Amino acid sequence: MAESKYVKEFLDIFSKFGYRYSKWEVWNDFLYMAAASMANLVPTQEREEREQRYLSIINKYPKEFQNLFPELLGIVTLALSENPEQDFLGSMYHRLQLHQEQKGQFFTPYHISHFMAEINMVGVDEEERQRKGFITVSDxxxxxxxxxxxxxxxAKAHGINYQKEVLFFAQDIDLTAALMCYVQLSILGCPAIVIVGDSLVKPDFHPDNEIWYTPFYYLNHWRFHSFFEEKEAEGTGVVLDDKDVEKFAEEAGGQMIINFQNAS
Ligand SMILES: C[S@@+](CC[C@H](N)C(=O)[O-])C[C@H]1O[C@@H](n2cnc3c(N)ncnc32)[C@H](O)[C@@H]1O
Structure with missing residues (x-):
């Protein structure tokens, strides 16, 4: 299959940073700003901190370089709209040779991921899906x-509206990887919780972990209440803090938002 024109466009724009900045720095700055601009669509607890970090990053660059970041994000969005069946950022990360071998960062080729997703779909309990109204998937x-x-x-090919009926749960020890995942799941409209932390030592909502919720998660969070009730019952989950919900709802001008806190 011919390579999408967006691959070349992305790499061309990326190369404009030249040797003035390291590829690694530009990649991470791009990802953080893309992720923060999506996360900050919702007035969360972390909003101010993320906004400040966004500003400190963008202000490092002169104007002509600042404009390249939204261009890169535009290309990622167009590439995923043209063909959602790909790991666009993962392939750019490999093409730019930024992957960290010591962390085992070799991403699965998309056709293998597709095959594995099909196998997982066989395990979906249809009765439970109907009863709960959603399924969860975790990596x-x-x-x-x-x-x-x-x-x-x-899921979409099997008639499941993943933007409403699937709760995506992702964790990675590496912030760069987690943010690539966050940005792509956000663009695709997946309700997702992306966690930065060691999934062996500090799984899920461990207090040391950094958590990123996608915009579609906030739109649909009410659908997934039973998931959090189960987590809470296991003692591994999260509880709603009513005071924070009220505070943020007030700040958001009455708009309802949810804040999760660790149960422990
Ligand atoms: C082989 S890649 C697979 C990525 C993805 N699942 C895929 O199939 O494309 C393994 C990922 O695990 C992450 N990783 C390694 N050790 C980890 C740990 N203890 N907890 C969470 N993530 C970890 C690495 O940063 C890397 O992104």
Missing amino acids: PACGAGAMLIAFANV
Whole structure:
């Protein structure tokens, strides 16, 4: 299959940073700003901190370089709209040779992820799905999210509206990987919780972990209450803090938002 024109466009824009900045720095700055601009669509507890970090990053660059970041994000969005069946950022990360071999960062080729998603779909308990109204899918070493992107596409092909009926759960020890996953799942409209932390030592909502909720998660969070009730019952989950919900709802001008806190 011919390579999408967006691959070349992305790499061309990326190369404009030249040798003035390291590829690694530009990649991470791009990801953080893309992720923060999506996360900050919702007035969360972390909003101010993320906004400040966004500003400190963008202000490092002169105007002509600042404009390249939204261009890169535009290309990622167009590439995923043209073909949602791909791990676009994961492949750019490899093409730019930024992957960290010491962390085992070799992302699964999309067709293998697709095959594995199909296998997982066989395990979906249809009765439970109907009763709960949703299914969950988790990748505790998510990388750029190839497996979860494939699951979204396979769910859609099986008649499941993944934007409403699937709760995506992702974790990676590496912030760069987790943010690639966050940005792609956000663009695809997946309700997702992306966690930065060691899934062996500090799984899920461990207090040391950094958590990123996608915009579609906030739109649909009420659908997934039973998931959190189960987590809470296991003692591994989260509880709603009513005071914070009220405070943020007030700040958001009455708009209802939810804040999750660790149960422990
Ligand atoms: C082989 S890649 C797979 C990524 C993705 N699942 C895929 O199939 O494309 C493994 C990922 O696990 C992450 N990782 C390694 N050790 C981890 C740990 N203890 N907890 C969470 N993530 C970890 C790495 O940063 C890397 O992104």
